[in-house]
Amino acid sequence: MAFAWKAAGITYNRYLAIAARVVRRSLKEGPRLQAERRGEMDLRFAKWQNGKQGENKSLGEANASAMAEQAKAE
Template structure:
């Protein structure tokens, strides 16, 4: 059994923790660029009748 599974983590949680540790270990000049990769954005598109329903502003 994998060490991460033995402590009750799934692979996504394990890889997120490993990525954060790696980013913190980088040299300061490289850390800023790597920390920007840690940000994530999602866009939710509502669907109606099998097509994306766009909200009019």
């Protein structure tokens, strides 16, 4: 028998993110706001070329712009 997250076709990391969001949303107002603030994160990345680091970019913004470009192309 496969794990439910595997059967759903998601990664374990994504499964954990979904479970954490569900738990945070189930809390009462005060603790929920504190937990949501702790759950926020800002991932950044940079491409390296010829041994030099490129510009740091926000992963969320980069994904949004890539999805917008892909939608325009289709």
